[in-house]
Amino acid sequence: MYKILLVEDNEMNRDMLSRRLKRKGYEIIIAVDGGEGVEKAMSEKPDLILMDMSLPVMDGWTATTHLKQQEETKATPIIALTAHAMQGDYEKALAAGCDDYDTKPIELPRLLGKIQSFLS
Numbered sequence: 001m002y003k004i005l006l007v008e009d010n011e012m013n014r015d016m017l018s019r020r021l022k023r024k025g026y027e028i029i030i031a032v033d034g035g036e037g038v039e040k041a042m043s044e045k046p047d048l049i050l051m052d053m054s055l056p057v058m059d060g061w062t063a064t065t066h067l068k069q070q071e072e073t074k075a076t077p078i079i080a081l082t083a084h085a086m087q088g089d090y091e092k093a094l095a096a097g098c099d100d101y102d103t104k105p106i107e108l109p110r111l112l113g114k115i116q117s118f119l120s
Contacts, residue, residue, distance in 0.1 A: 002119050003027045005046035007037035007063065008081070009055050013104070017050070020108055026115075034058030038066055041073050048118055050111075051098065053082040061096045068097030077118040081106070 004026045008014040018028045029044050031037035035057040041049060049067070053060035060080065067073040080093035083104040093101045100114050 002047045007031045034063035049078045064096045
């Protein structure tokens with residue numbers, strides 16, 4: 001069973017996405033801010049990280065950059081999740097170290113395709 005770390009501060013988004021991913025057979029670890037996301041990525045060693053970019057404490061851009069600089073987590077795929085689908089955000093996510101990018105509201109089939117491509 002693959003382990004996914006979901007870093008999301010919005011309770012409704014977190015609950016909806018975690019339940020849907022669990023039904024697909026993934027083990028889900030939750031973090032509610034960027035700082036907790038970094039801590040859990042280091043301690044839980046997830047197979048993939050779904051990183052909201054607008055987070056309290058430490059934003060997703062900073063958390064991703066930090067994780068990609070650590071030997072233990074630099075190879076872990078990170079998919080940026082953001083409601084801010086502005087021109088240049090995709091490039092900004094990749095520059096921060098994200099391996100892919102998806103917009104909110106989440107379209108589960110599209111996101112599952114991205115997750116499966118990294119985990120296969």
